[in-house]
Every structure is written in structure tokens, then in C-alpha cells.
Amino acid sequence: MQETLFETELTITQEYEKILKNNYPSQQDKYGALDLINWDFKEFQTQYLSHRFHSYPARFIPQIPKTFINLFTEKNDTVIDPFCGCGTTIVESFLNRRASIGNDFNPLACLITKVKARLISEEEMSLLSKKLLELKRYTDSDHRKPEYYRKLPKRNVSNLFNRDMINELCLIKEGLDELKEKEKIYDLGLVALSSTIWSIIESENGVEIFANFYRKIINMMGTIREMRALVKKEPNVRVIHGDARFLKIDSNSSTLIVTSPPYVNALDYYRVHMYNMLWLGMNYEDFRKHEIGGHSHYIANRFRLLSEYLADMLRSMIEMNRVLVEGGVCVIAIGNSSLEYELIESYKRFLDFASYLNFRPIKTIFRNIDTTKKYTSKDIGKIDDEYIIVLEKTNNIGISSKDDAFVEEVVTKQMKEFEQRVKENPGSSLRGKRVSEKRLKQNADRIAEAIRLIPQDIKIKGG
Ligand SMILES: C[S@@+](CC[C@H](N)C(=O)[O-])C[C@H]1O[C@@H](n2cnc3c(N)ncnc32)[C@H](O)[C@@H]1O
Known part of the structure; x- marks a missing residue:
């Protein structure tokens, strides 16, 4: 029995490796190869080598960056992850001999990433x-x-x-x-x-x-x-402690981005890592001010978190577009969230942003998450599915991530669509819970208020 299991495991892994190593004559063929992959990666080892060094909430499995790095980059290319967390994309770039740049505002994330992607004599x-x-x-x-x-x-x-x-x-x-x-x-x-x-x-x-x-x-x-x-020859690795909305990275410098951004209303990393940072003498207050997706504010109206989050993610996607070369590939993995019983399908929001930013949508991959391998918490419940959106940059956009007027316009449009959807189908994320009509009606009022407050809520906080 043991032996049979072992053999099947090898075959699945070998088949996967074969797909990655094949020669694909065109970009189109490479996109086609994505359909050959079983994205659930159920039988795969997901914690190997330095991926084991430090746990990190809501990290993604290494096979996601590994697949894209192998299919879409060549030897001298640079891979970027603007929300690198504990460095999954950076470690995979390192192991697959590609230069990489990881960015995160969490100082602990930067430290972990650095240590996981370098050799020591x-x-x-x-x-x-x-x-x-x-x-x-x-x-x-x-x-x-x-x-x-x-x-x-x-x-x-x-x-x-x-x-x-x-x-x-x-x-x-x-x-x-x-x-x-x-x-x-x-x-x-x-x-x-x-x-x-x-x-x-x-x-x-x-x-x-x-x-x-x-x-x-x-x-x-x-x-x-x-x-x-x-890894005989160490590829170049740069880890930046910085804000994904204003990347300290040159324009047109990378062929591939693979990232999983923060979720709206899910985790406050600063809170999760507060004790670690305290012991290591790191400044978690500064991180708190710049953290995207945090939810320690706007307690009276949680929908204001949504417009703030959308604005932050739009700015980050403008930056992703800027640092990619034309024809470069941008991969974003994200699951759904829930806000006051309303479903937030972030991947749809990002696809809509893409249409303003000269990002051509290539495909959206849905994957079931093995919840034993992914972070769960009593606050957010299980993150049990994930969407991977694959975009291709067609050309540069003449828009800066500091352009508040543009951000306000796009976020207002999205929030109004959200308002309409909630009117038509309130409580889309009840998950079996019973909620009063009054509460759902209150949601509609709060969304209207959040829309009114967009001009002030999308402003960059924390200096
Ligand atoms: C879902 S996690 C990324 C996990 C990563 N893919 C991994 O495998 O470890 C999202 C990350 O975004 C970071 N983050 C939040 N706000 C940020 C900001 N303004 N700029 C850069 N990173 C930020 C968080 O610190 C967190 O590490």
C-alpha cells in the first residue's frame, strides 16, 4: 500500500514537472499549458526547504509562483512580488535561478524573506x-x-x-x-x-x-x-521594506509579477505579528498606518473599509503595471471575503481595474484550497477557495498611483455597482446565518454613506 501511494505521488509530480519543462513555441502555447495543470495540488508537498522557516498567515502555496516562473521567465528575467509576505515567490525565484524583488510593509515579512532566499557559508x-x-x-x-x-x-x-x-x-x-x-x-x-x-x-x-x-x-x-x-550560483535578490502603492522599483524592469495581496477585512498582520515585532525591536505602529486591508478602524461603518481597500488595490495595480515590461505577465491570487453579510468577490474588482490599466485578461483560474494547508481563523472563517487572475500588460498607462481623481472615479463606479447588487440581492454572504431585514436595510444606508465619503476615505494615510 505504502509503495503504491509513493508511486502515484511521484507520477503526479513528474507529470507536473514535465509540463513546466516543455518547450512552448509561443506565449499563447504557454497560456495553454496553464490548462494542463491541476491547480488543487492536493498530493503535493507544499512545505519544503526554506518555505518551512517561519509560519505566515494566508501565504500561498509555492506551486503557484513556481508554475508561472517556469513557464513565463527566462534566465536573466526578474520576478517581482509587491506583497511578498514570507517570500514564497522570492524563494521560488531563487530555487529556479531567477533574480527577484520582494516588497512588503511588514518588517518581519522582509526579514523572513531575506533569510529564506540566501545561502550562508x-x-x-x-x-x-x-x-x-x-x-x-x-x-x-x-x-x-x-x-x-x-x-x-x-x-x-x-x-x-x-x-x-x-x-x-x-x-x-x-x-x-x-x-x-x-x-x-x-x-x-x-x-x-x-x-x-x-x-x-x-x-x-x-x-x-x-x-x-x-x-x-x-x-x-x-x-x-x-x-x-x-543553487550553485546565487541569483540576485532584493527585499524592499516599502509600500506596494508606491514601489521603489524602476519602471519596465520585470517580466513577471506573482503576488497574493491582502484581503479586505480579513487579518491585521500588524496585530498578528505584534509580539514578534516587539521582541525584534521593529516598528509595528508604522506598519499599522500603512497596512492595506486592516480593519481596526471605521468600526461604525465597515463598508468604508471596502472603498479604502479598493482604492489601495487600484493604486497597487497601477504600480504593478508600471514596473512590468510590455508583454509582461501579472498574476494575482485572491479569495473572496465577506463584509457585514455581503460577499466581496475581490477578483472581479481586480479584473475590472485591469480594464482601465492596459492589462489584458488572459484567464482566471479557480482553485480549491486544502484548508489543512491554508491559514484559517475564527475571525474570517475558512479561506476555502482562491482565484488566480492572469493578466498581460499591453502597454504603459499614463496614470500615476498618486492620481486621487482617477482613483476616486473608478472606486465610486465600483461602489455604486456594489450598492446596486446589494439592493437586488441583500445578504449574499449569510452562510446559513439569520439576519433581520432591518440589519440588511441598515447595510444599504451604510453603503450610501461610504460612497459619499469616498473622496476623504481614499486619501493615503500615514504620510
Ligand atoms: C496575503 S499576504 C502575502 C503572502 C505571500 N504571498 C506569502 O506567500 O507569504 C499579504 C501581504 O501584504 C502585506 N501588506 C499589507 N499592506 C501593505 C502595503 N501597503 N504595502 C506592502 N505590503 C503590504 C502584508 O504585510 C502581507 O504580508
Whole structure:
């Protein structure tokens, strides 16, 4: 039985690899190859090599970028992900020997991405191993009083961590800080520390902090050795801590974008990663101000989040168009969301944006998500489907992402269409819940108010 399973698995993977490696004479044939792929990737390994370094909510499976990178780029091309998160697209570009640029406003995302897409020499790793042994002595003997504790905002930290835990984490952080000059191993240590903090947050039964941290570093170093054998010459990787609405990337510099943007009203990454950032000394307040899709504001009228989100995504798509070469391919993966019992089909909104931006729609792929492999949360429920829209840039648009008048016009049109749809079919995302007529009527009033407030809500916040 075991053997049969193993054989089927190999065949499916081999078939997939064959589709990727085939020679396709034209762009049209490459688009055709997308239809040969079973996008559910059910039997596939989705956590391999450095993809395992750090968990990240709502990341996409590596097979999505891997497919497009193999089909649509050549050796010297550059791949961009403007919302790179934990760097899935960047790691796949690295493993497939393509240069890449990852951008994210979450400083933790940038750190994780950097560490996952670079090699470290044996010499540097031995320095880290030495430091680990030293740290083990400190944490075992408990004689060293951590200084770092004094620098932490105590009120926030003590919510989740007791005094002993704080001591141990501080000792690790201080020990790592002594490696600051050795950027690669320092960063790797920080990612292992952040991942340990994540384990503490997720765990119900407590975590042996140093043992957890130690194991993570040893595993990560083992993985980097494996990657060294696979990637002989490191491709160029640039990771930018920046805003997807105003990319610090030259125009016409890439042939492929593969990205999964934030969802409206789904997660506040700044909140999810607040403790990690706090421990690593990162500025999460700044990220909060620039985060797209967050929902810690407009509490009284959630539909204002929608117009704000649409404006932010329109600006980001203008930027995606700018950085792509003509004929370049833009791939956006996104699922549906729900706002006050109304269904938000973001992929349809993005397809509509495409029509203003000289993006030719090539196809929309629907995929079922194996929910055991994708982030779920009690706030958003399961993200159980995903649409992958494939666009081709036909030519440059003479529009800037700072053009508020253009953004206002397009968002107003979309919000009015949404208003009409809700009037005709209220409660499109009830999912079996019962809601009063009054509540649905209230939604209509709130949408009307959100439309009135568009000129102020689409303005860029946070400076
Ligand atoms: C769905 S996640 C991307 C996950 C990624 N595909 C992966 O596999 O890890 C969306 C990302 O958008 C980022 N983000 C939110 N607002 C942003 C902004 N204004 N500029 C750049 N990135 C932003 C979030 O930090 C988050 O990492």
C-alpha cells in the first residue's frame, strides 16, 4: 500500500514537472499549458526547504509562483512580488535561478524573506553554532541578568510571557545582538527567535524556549546546506521594506509579477505579528498606518473599509503595471471575503481595474484550497477557495498611483455597482446565518454613506 501511494505521488509530480519543462513555441502555447495543470495540488508537498522557516498567515502555496516562473521567465528575467509576505515567490525565484524583488510593509515579512532566499557559508554557520553553545551555557546557568528586558515596553510583553520566559528570551536576544555585524547569521538567528515566539503564542501547553530555538537553528542550517547543493550560483535578490502603492522599483524592469495581496477585512498582520515585532525591536505602529486591508478602524461603518481597500488595490495595480515590461505577465491570487453579510468577490474588482490599466485578461483560474494547508481563523472563517487572475500588460498607462481623481472615479463606479447588487440581492454572504431585514436595510444606508465619503476615505494615510 505504502509503495503504491509513493508511486502515484511521484507520477503526479513528474507529470507536473514535465509540463513546466516543455518547450512552448509561443506565449499563447504557454497560456495553454496553464490548462494542463491541476491547480488543487492536493498530493503535493507544499512545505519544503526554506518555505518551512517561519509560519505566515494566508501565504500561498509555492506551486503557484513556481508554475508561472517556469513557464513565463527566462534566465536573466526578474520576478517581482509587491506583497511578498514570507517570500514564497522570492524563494521560488531563487530555487529556479531567477533574480527577484520582494516588497512588503511588514518588517518581519522582509526579514523572513531575506533569510529564506540566501545561502550562508560553512564558516559563518560555525560562528552561529559557537554562539548557540555559549547561549546554552547562559540559559542553563541563569547567572546572567538580561539587560534587554529594560528596553521592552513591559505592559505589552507581560500579557503573554511570564518572568522566566522573558528572561530566557532576553538572554537569547542579547546573545544574538552580539552577532549584529555578521548580518546573515544574525538575521537567521532573529527568524529562529521570532519563530520560537510564534510557537509560544500558538502553544497551549508551554514551550521549552531554548530547546525550541536551538532545534530551529539546527534545522535551518541543515536546510541551507541542502539549498547550497541545489543553487550553485546565487541569483540576485532584493527585499524592499516599502509600500506596494508606491514601489521603489524602476519602471519596465520585470517580466513577471506573482503576488497574493491582502484581503479586505480579513487579518491585521500588524496585530498578528505584534509580539514578534516587539521582541525584534521593529516598528509595528508604522506598519499599522500603512497596512492595506486592516480593519481596526471605521468600526461604525465597515463598508468604508471596502472603498479604502479598493482604492489601495487600484493604486497597487497601477504600480504593478508600471514596473512590468510590455508583454509582461501579472498574476494575482485572491479569495473572496465577506463584509457585514455581503460577499466581496475581490477578483472581479481586480479584473475590472485591469480594464482601465492596459492589462489584458488572459484567464482566471479557480482553485480549491486544502484548508489543512491554508491559514484559517475564527475571525474570517475558512479561506476555502482562491482565484488566480492572469493578466498581460499591453502597454504603459499614463496614470500615476498618486492620481486621487482617477482613483476616486473608478472606486465610486465600483461602489455604486456594489450598492446596486446589494439592493437586488441583500445578504449574499449569510452562510446559513439569520439576519433581520432591518440589519440588511441598515447595510444599504451604510453603503450610501461610504460612497459619499469616498473622496476623504481614499486619501493615503500615514504620510
Ligand atoms: C496575503 S499576504 C502575502 C503572502 C505571500 N504571498 C506569502 O506567500 O507569504 C499579504 C501581504 O501584504 C502585506 N501588506 C499589507 N499592506 C501593505 C502595503 N501597503 N504595502 C506592502 N505590503 C503590504 C502584508 O504585510 C502581507 O504580508
